[in-house]
Each structure stands twice: as C-alpha cells, then as structure tokens.
Amino acid sequence: MASVTTPSNAPPPTPLPSKLVKSRCASAPAPSPTVVAVLAGTSSVPPPTISKSQAPIPSLLRASADSGPQPAAPTATAGMEPVVALLTTETVVKDEKVIIVQHAKGTVHLLGTHHNRENSALAVDELIRIVRPHVVAVELCRTNLERYNVLTEGGGQPPAPAADEVAPKSSHMDIIPARLRDKAIGEELLLGLVSESLKYDRWCVHRNRGGGGGLRRSALLKNPQTRRFRVRPKVFHDVVIGREMCAPFRDYTWTLPKPHSRYLVHPATKYRILLADKPVEETFCSVAAALTDEERSIVHIYQANFLKLFVASSATKTIMMNMIEKNARLYDAIVRQRDRHMARALRQALDDADTRPREKARVLAIVGKSHIAGIVNYWHTPLPTRSTAAAAAVRPPTRAKR
16 A cells, blocks of 8 residues: 655654664675674674664654654553563665564564565565564455455365456556556555445445444455465456565465464464454444545545546545545554554564574564554554453444534
8 A cells, every 4th residue: 555644743753773784685686694694683783772762763764654643652551561662673675675673572574565566575585584484474364365365165276367367458557657557556456445445334334224333354254264275466457466465375275273363374384474454344444434425425436537537636646645644534544553453463473473492583574665664653552451352342433523
C-alpha cells in the first residue's frame, strides 16, 4: 500500500544513535562481511548506547512517522515489562531498506517492501539465508492467506494457471502512462479495500440487523477448516502482487497445527511463518465505521469512473490519498491499528520462538514500507490481556458522525 502523509504536531526529531551499519548491497554482489555479521547477530562491534530520552525512530522514517499523531511516550506500569529505549540500526539489502530492532529477548529485522517489486522478493531470500530466523512474520492474516492458497479443499496438486495469468488481457491500465502505472495500481488496490469494506459492512448489518456482530473472523473464509496451504502471488493488471509475501513459503505445503493458530509449519524449514496482520474482517469494520456518507458516495462514483477521475487527479494527490489525509479515523483504521497489531505480534514472536538455551530469538518481519515507522512507534504498546481481547471482540463498531 502506498505511504500516506498527514499533518503532524509531533515534536522535532532528536539526535539519532550512531549506526552500526550503513552500506548498500547491489543487486548482483553479495552483502559485505560487516553487513552479514550485523544481520546474523555475530558482529563483534559493540552496540552504541542511547539514553531513554532519545527517539527510537531512524531519520529516514521520520517523514513517514510524522504522518499523524504519535502515541504517548511509553511508561512502565504494573504487569508490564520495563520500558527501555529501542536500539535501531539500518542497512540496505537488494535496494530495500531493513530496520534492525535490538531487544533484550532477541532481534527483529523489519524489511519494508513494495508489493509489486521483484527486488523485495530477492531481499526476502537473501535475509532468510543470512539471518537464519526462527520466525518469519508476513503481512497476512488467515483470510488473506486463503486468497493466495492454490490447494483445493483437503489438499492436492496446485491447479493449472488461469487463462488471464498465461496470456493477460488488456485493461484500462494500458491507457495510463507507464510512469503513473505503479501509482494507479496502488490507488486501485486502496479503493478496492475501501469498497470491499462497504460491502462487508452491509452484509453485517443485514445478517445481524444492526446488532454489531460484524467482527466475525470466519465470515469471509470459504474453507474455514483448511489447514494446508501452498501459496503463490496474484496477478493484477499484468503485475505480480505479493511476490515477497509468498517468498518464505517457497514451493512447500505448509500446515496450521491448530485451527486458530497463527503459525504455519513445515518440517523442511528451520523457521515458522507467523500471520502477523490484523484480521481483515476487523479492518473492514473499522474502515466502514470511519467513512461519512459523503465519502461513501465518493467511493461509489470513483469506482464507476476510476480511469477518468484518476487521470484528472494524478497530477496532484489522488482521491483516495486526499480522503485518507482529511479523515484521521480512516487513516487510523487502514494504517495505525494494523501497525499496533503487528508490533504486538512481533513482540510475542520473540517469546514464542523455538530457540536453544541462552540463544536469542531472531525474527524476520516482511511488511509494507508504510508500516515500518508505525511498528517501531508502537513497539511498547501493552500486549492485550484475555479480558481486554474478549471485550474488543464483541464491541460493535461506531459509525462516523454524518
């Protein structure tokens, strides 16, 4: 998803800790020994010390992090682990930025990707080889994983490629200039997310008669009992989407040990795959509740006249980008809530990693570039307790004021 920027009242950036790594790895040559040592956690370079008052956000993320109100400074409370300043370093692998978060329990490597770039998939393969992670977290939930699954119910061989994947048909993207094509694809995917949220919201209202039962996590699952997955990227307007998210799966058939588990396992790999994203059903409900009546009308008109309206607005900010900037609740539903959820999932992954005695956990997180700053910001968000999680599961969404 494309990054969005909104006005901010956040304080000015503070001095950054010295970086352990600042090197660029070209596409062809392998990373330098220093980069390999730092990524693998075997470097002998002593880590820099930072005070608790220093900001944990690298400067390259400051513009993205300042795109909205930031959470308050974390404080230690009863029942929570002590709050310490994060040590973050950065490097580049296959032309993709990697933020390395040092934690007392282990190391998290945040790879900010572009969902339609081949370099992102190459960076995933390179990091898996260098880091040797215990857990690989992907920006997918159980419902979205099913959309990439090529296995039939009960398993079997992958079906033959669809006709439009073998010989893609022409579409309205052919009319858009090449320099605007990536922007148009991101805009149409974002428009699809919002419009699908409205369809899901109408289904919930009809099914529950306005009773607020929209947070049904299995409502969009075609095969809720499926536990075997073999995934491959999707093709959208002749462009392969999600190649980097499918890279850790390789060509294996992965299994969910339990129906409600978020970890997929395969005996041939030394890592587990974590479905770290927030359930898409909850995102749909939050998006639908954030939209006003006027914005809903705009979405319907934009969807019916996408090509004409996109070309007219592409010189400045697109319609969806402008809508997200003006509606803070919509930005919160699409970006911040998911950032908070993934930050908690990654912290929990450090505890769940299957490590040897006295070995620190290594987690590789593959997320969209626009989520990196939010995950670092929300790193100290308390993990939900069983009581708060149960209350959130039944709380009905609240509509935006008309």
